Amino acid sequence: MRAYAEGLVLAAISFVAIWGAWQVPAASPGDTWAGIVPFAASVALLGLSTLLIAGASRQPAAAAPTASDNGATFQIVVLFIIALIYQQSFRWFGYLLPTAIVAPVVLYMFGVRNWVGLAISVVACPLFFHLIFFVLLGVFPPYGEVFDLLSWIQG
Amino acid sequence: MEIFPALLSVISDPMLLFAIVLAAAVGMIVGATPGLTASAAIAMLLPITFYMSPLFALAFLYVIGKSGRYGGSIAAILFNTPGTAASAATQIDGYPLARAGKAGKAMKVATISSIIGDLMGDILLVVGVGYIAAIALKLGPPETFAIYFAAFVVIGSVIGKSIVKGLASALLGILVAMVGLDPISSEERYTFGSFELSNGIGLVPLMIGVFVLGEVFAQLEERRKVTGETKENESSADGNELTWEEYKPCLPHALRGGLIGAGIGVLPGLGSAIAAFISYGEGKRRANNPEQWGKGALEGVAAPESANNAVSGPSMAPLLTLGIPGSTIGAILLGVFLIHGIQVGPTLFLTDKELVYKLFACGMLGIIAYGVIGYFGATQVARLILKIPTNVLYPLIFMTAFVAAYSARGSMFDVTVMTCAGFVGWLMRKYDFNIAAFVISFVLAKGAEETFRQALLMSDGGAMIFVERPIALAFILVGAGAIAFRIRGIMKERKLAEGGLGDA
Numbered sequence: 001m002r003a004y005a006e007g008l009v010l011a012a013i014s015f016v017a018i019w020g021a022w023q024v025p026a027a028s029p030g031d032t033w034a035g036i037v038p039f040a041a042s043v044a045l046l047g048l049s050t051l052l053i054a055g056a057s058r059q060p061a062a063a064a065p066t067a068s069d070n071g072a073t074f075q076i077v078v079l080f081i082i083a084l085i086y087q088q089s090f091r092w093f094g095y096l097l098p099t100a101i102v103a104p105v106v107l108y109m110f111g112v113r114n115w116v117g118l119a120i121s122v123v124a125c126p127l128f129f130h131l132i133f134f135v136l137l138g139v140f141p142p143y144g145e146v147f148d149l150l151s152w153i154q155g
Numbered sequence: 156m157e158i159f160p161a162l163l164s165v166i167s168d169p170m171l172l173f174a175i176v177l178a179a180a181v182g183m184i185v186g187a188t189p190g191l192t193a194s195a196a197i198a199m200l201l202p203i204t205f206y207m208s209p210l211f212a213l214a215f216l217y218v219i220g221k222s223g224r225y226g227g228s229i230a231a232i233l234f235n236t237p238g239t240a241a242s243a244a245t246q247i248d249g250y251p252l253a254r255a256g257k258a259g260k261a262m263k264v265a266t267i268s269s270i271i272g273d274l275m276g277d278i279l280l281v282v283g284v285g286y287i288a289a290i291a292l293k294l295g296p297p298e299t300f301a302i303y304f305a306a307f308v309v310i311g312s313v314i315g316k317s318i319v320k321g322l323a324s325a326l327l328g329i330l331v332a333m334v335g336l337d338p339i340s341s342e343e344r345y346t347f348g349s350f351e352l353s354n355g356i357g358l359v360p361l362m363i364g365v366f367v368l369g370e371v372f373a374q375l376e377e378r379r380k381v382t383g384e385t386k387e388n389e390s391s392a393d394g395n396e397l398t399w400e401e402y403k404p405c406l407p408h409a410l411r412g413g414l415i416g417a418g419i420g421v422l423p424g425l426g427s428a429i430a431a432f433i434s435y436g437e438g439k440r441r442a443n444n445p446e447q448w449g450k451g452a453l454e455g456v457a458a459p460e461s462a463n464n465a466v467s468g469p470s471m472a473p474l475l476t477l478g479i480p481g482s483t484i485g486a487i488l489l490g491v492f493l494i495h496g497i498q499v500g501p502t503l504f505l506t507d508k509e510l511v512y513k514l515f516a517c518g519m520l521g522i523i524a525y526g527v528i529g530y531f532g533a534t535q536v537a538r539l540i541l542k543i544p545t546n547v548l549y550p551l552i553f554m555t556a557f558v559a560a561y562s563a564r565g566s567m568f569d570v571t572v573m574t575c576a577g578f579v580g581w582l583m584r585k586y587d588f589n590i591a592a593f594v595i596s597f598v599l600a601k602g603a604e605e606t607f608r609q610a611l612l613m614s615d616g617g618a619m620i621f622v623e624r625p626i627a628l629a630f631i632l633v634g635a636g637a638i639a640f641r642i643r644g645i646m647k648e649r650k651l652a653e654g655g656l657g658d659a
Contacts, residue, residue: 020345032608034337045326072376087570106550139562
């Protein structure tokens, strides 16, 4: 079942890639088509996905995922969603505020249960990364469009 | 002979020497920490090197890569957990030695053999790289494309559990690299109307995502599976010292391993793990005491360790002369070259020869640095690693990934790319796709496309040019041969497995 799923996902990606390559306009005279490599790569990928699906029928059935596997996958999906919200919130709230919120959440997910430690991370993590990257290295910090804690602190 | 003035120049720069020693220590710690890899550390530190001079940045990351390979042996011998895939071969004899109270002795054999192998690789690199560059200058687009083709196929088919998934990973890397404007005609490809996608996918956020964030996701998964805690294997009173009489039988294995590793290192994509296992097998075949191998032979530590580290130097040869990275670390270093505006390829030896030889000199000094730290302080490094709380380390790495991806270009789009690449990297790991093939192909794709289309223009659109030119044909056959060789190997394994079951 897993091999079928892998083959089908690859096939879907290759169909999208073939369609995307087909959108590239034709070459001007004396030039080569800009879509030739993407098209060739996506057709080759489609061929490989066909092989994967064909090979899936010969494979023995894989063991069903355990509750522990499902739990780990769920945790990773949650962490990915947190990561997506975290990176998006840079645009809305700058760097400091999202980091102050996300630091204790991620530490908790990795098993830190010391409440004092989690509370310290709220201040220590944004401060540590801000000092290293935005002060020492001189990178310009992302500006929060809705509310920017750094601007507020700096008055 | 350019290496001697380069060595003198590096030795007389105290800041550079400090960076080399620091990188040796960092690489060793990272390589020895189970779950962390030198690739992840280099990807994470990559944005910081934007603010350094090219030599400083390259030397720092190059030495981390070298030392990281060696660091894997610390975890293999002292924790019974291979820190890297290559050190799994070291564990075969390292673990029984450690159980017999000879962990310190095994560690010293691993250190000396790593130094021998790594120095052999670097010397061969220094001697041979100029010749390879001179040959590379004479290659035309069809030959260069054929080399790229062979690299894609070898990288995709030789490493990993499945040829199909390996090649699919390589193709996915090529497709991701195609996003953005076509460098020749400026036509948009796979941009779907997005302005941000028209700039393409950046190498740095992709690397950070796949190697750093992907690893954090993988570690979160691992935490549920791992039971018990990692303990250090203690040495008995006489198990810590190593005499010349004990190392003497290991020397031929270390030298042979160095040659095997150097030979494999030149071929893109094969990497340390393959070199280590071939060297172990070859060493056992030629050993006077093959029955001892696997039960705690010091020679069984020397052979794979030497080969594992000998890969490091020669793997730089295809990168510097052809722009083809032989490993994930090479792919990241290519990014550093490009970020600092240095064009990698045969002309590098005409434009930045001094920099290249200084980098080699830094590599050699890095070997000595990790050798000294490892010989006298491997057990201290192991104790330090055991004190690192992983439940704090990985959340910190998680947050570093975001700020590092942003710092590269000050782009929020890069952070989004990094986040998505992290999840894709984890999915690829989980479903046994080949991350190394994906990343290396992503890096190679643009150059391969350019040479492919130049070759087509040369032949008025006919693909026969790749068959008519003997060097190009030879490399295309190398690619086809690699697949055939791998299929034969897999079929042999299947037959053996079926035979084994039949006997049962």
